[in-house]
Amino acid sequence: MTERKLTLRERQRAGTRRLIQAHAVRLFTDRGYDAVTVAEVAEAAGVSAMTVYRHFPTKEDLVLIDQPARLIVEKVAASPATQPVVRRVGGALVDAATVLTGEAADERAVGERFLLDCLRLMVSTPALRARHLDSQYALQQAIVDALGGDGAATQDAAFRVQAATSACLAALHTALTRWAEDDGRTELPDLIARALAAAFGDVVAA
Amino acid sequence: MTERKLTLRERQRAGTRRLIQAHAVRLFTDRGYDAVTVAEVAEAAGVSAMTVYRHFPTKEDLVLIDQPARLIVEKVAASPATQPVVRRVGGALVDAATVLTGEAADERAVGERFLLDCLRLMVSTPALRARHLDSQYALQQAIVDALGGDGAATQDAAFRVQAATSACLAALHTALTRWAEDDGRTELPDLIARALAAAFGDVVAA
DNA sequence: CATCCATGTGTTAGTTACTAACATCGAGGT
DNA sequence: ACCTCGATGTTAGTAACTAACACATGGATG
Numbered sequence: 001m002t003e004r005k006l007t008l009r010e011r012q013r014a015g016t017r018r019l020i021q022a023h024a025v026r027l028f029t030d031r032g033y034d035a036v037t038v039a040e041v042a043e044a045a046g047v048s049a050m051t052v053y054r055h056f057p058t059k060e061d062l063v064l065i066d067q068p069a070r071l072i073v074e075k076v077a078a079s080p081a082t083q084p085v086v087r088r089v090g091g092a093l094v095d096a097a098t099v100l101t102g103e104a105a106d107e108r109a110v111g112e113r114f115l116l117d118c119l120r121l122m123v124s125t126p127a128l129r130a131r132h133l134d135s136q137y138a139l140q141q142a143i144v145d146a147l148g149g150d151g152a153a154t155q156d157a158a159f160r161v162q163a164a165t166s167a168c169l170a171a172l173h174t175a176l177t178r179w180a181e182d183d184g185r186t187e188l189p190d191l192i193a194r195a196l197a198a199a200f201g202d203v204v205a206a
Numbered sequence: 207m208t209e210r211k212l213t214l215r216e217r218q219r220a221g222t223r224r225l226i227q228a229h230a231v232r233l234f235t236d237r238g239y240d241a242v243t244v245a246e247v248a249e250a251a252g253v254s255a256m257t258v259y260r261h262f263p264t265k266e267d268l269v270l271i272d273q274p275a276r277l278i279v280e281k282v283a284a285s286p287a288t289q290p291v292v293r294r295v296g297g298a299l300v301d302a303a304t305v306l307t308g309e310a311a312d313e314r315a316v317g318e319r320f321l322l323d324c325l326r327l328m329v330s331t332p333a334l335r336a337r338h339l340d341s342q343y344a345l346q347q348a349i350v351d352a353l354g355g356d357g358a359a360t361q362d363a364a365f366r367v368q369a370a371t372s373a374c375l376a377a378l379h380t381a382l383t384r385w386a387e388d389d390g391r392t393e394l395p396d397l398i399a400r401a402l403a404a405a406f407g408d409v410v411a412a
Numbered sequence: 413c414a415t416c417c418a419t420g421t422g423t424t425a426g427t428t429a430c431t432a433a434c435a436t437c438g439a440g441g442t
Numbered sequence: 443a444c445c446t447c448g449a450t451g452t453t454a455g456t457a458a459c460t461a462a463c464a465c466a467t468g469g470a471t472g
Contacts, residue, residue, distance in 0.1 A: 009439060009448070016449090037428065048451050053430065086405065126340060133343060134336035159397075160404035163380040167405035170376035174369040191365075198366035199292065199373035200406060215419070215468055222420090243457065254422050255459095265458070 017055045020045045024062040025117050033063070033125040060131045063121050069139050072096045077146040085164040089143060090196040093172050097189040112184055119180035136169050143169075171195040223261045226251045230268040231323050239269070239331040266337045269327050275345050278302045283352040291370040295349060296402040299378050303395040318390055325386035342375050349375075377401040 006014070023044040027036045038059050042049040056062050075092035083091075101112070122128045143165050144158070175191040182191075212220070229250040233242045244265050248255040262268050281298035289297075307318070328334045349371050350364070381397040388397075 007440080012439090013449070038430085039428085049430095050452080051450060054449075057430090059429065129343065130336035130340035133339035134332060137335065137339060156400075159380070159384055159400070162384075163377045163401035163404040166376035166380045167373035170372035171369045174365070174372045178365055178368075194362075194365070195369035198369040213469080218468090219420070244459085245457085256423080257421060259459070260420075263459090 013055075016045070016047060016051070020047065020052055020055055021062055022114075025114065025121065028063065028121055028125075029117055033121060033128065060128055063118050063125075063128055064131055064135065065115060065118050067135060067139055068096060068100055069142055071099065072139065073142050073146045076143050077148075081148060085147065085161055086168055086196070086200050088147065089165050089168040090171070090192075090200070092143075093168065093196075094189050094192050097192050101188050116180055116184050119176060123177050123180050133173070136173060137166075140165050140169050167199060168196065171199045219261075222251070222253060222257070226253065226258055226261055227268055228320075231320065231327070234269065234327055234331075235323055239327060239334060266334055269324050269331075269334055270337055270341065271321060271324050273341060273345055274302060274306055275348055277305065278345065279348050279352045282349050283354075287354060291353065291367055292374055292402070292406050294353065295371050295374040296377070296398075296406070298349075299374065299402075300395050300398050303398050307394050322386055322390050325382060329383050329386050339379070342379060343372075346371050346375050373405060374402065377405045 020041065024036075024041045027041060027044060038052055039049050041062065042052045045052070052062075072092055075095050076089055079088035079092055081088075103111075122132045140162070144161055147161055147165070172192055172195070175188065175195040178195075179186065179188050179191055226247065230242075230247045233247060233250060244258055245255050247268065248258045251258070258268075278298055281301045282295055285294040285298055287294075309317075328338045346368070350367055353367055353371070378398055378401070381394065381401040384401075385392065385394050385397055
């Protein structure tokens, strides 16, 4: 699975990174994001505050998970260009979620729990929610590029693609929020599919 | 139009508020949001930094325009409950935009220019874009409430309403972004209607 | 018109997120 | 064994806020 060619330093670095993030999410969940300072996170992880900033550019990045943008973009690019945009993007989102949540069940237990903790923080903390929504906006730009709506097409066509893509990602966000509220009890791909169906009707029936 | 029963102090307060905001948006547009400190905004407006914070809780609020949430919510609540959600919300968004951009043409020239400056900043500055997206998320909650999907209905129905509403607001955001890029040359209601049509097809034909 | 109070404002001191610059220590190749 | 480079710590600094207190002025009351 994971690359075994990592040098000792790289493993140590990755280790402290995960250590810092784990302590951060735990403290934030316990006492609230705003009530915990970066210095406290650093102390809990046994490092200096500067080290925290070397691994995470901002306090918010301690919680924000880098969306699997690459996977989604690949799936969008691989979708047939003959289908409507909402179907292509929606299908890619469901597929990507299936791949991600379907990984090895043993790692899933711990990994998914951590992910749910992060998601809950993102939904409940205004600053994190805002940053998360903005990262989805960045994902939208990447998806639009992958859809092949390159500068060639009309500006009006590009606008329509933007609108459809943003609507799909909004449905995804609704599904993610619900997933966090449900504590992960419902299967994420199902939630995404249902959110898409609620917004677009049967256009996205895979 | 505006209430003439304002006391002197209220008019003074509103005056300094607009003064501060005008100087802020001008400075931000000229030199960039991050390169201008709140202290500089205060100095340009001829007040102390503390006064700026008394009028605007955060630096970001100097640019963020309070969305006409009330108008939109009213229009949503007034829409026929028999129609699908995307139609009800989409129609309300177009209607509200028509009302707002259709105001007295003389005030519109200056007001719309200021609004476009703010929008451009919101689109191009990450911190502002994030806050704006989050304020749209707040608007989403208000719209869902107004849709009458009160706790009575199924939790699943509430989820579907959330998904559809969020998708509509995503289309709105795409339209607003395009409007700012177009420098307001295209009529905003038309842009919104086209964005909705691109996402949902003919479901929203008003 | 004199008085009192509420409100907007200024000043100061503090907290916290974040940055820059320099010193140190240890991993990893020579 | 030596040298380099990368990870970390330390210090000092900037800027967005917040709290607390003092001051002045609008606006109502006698």
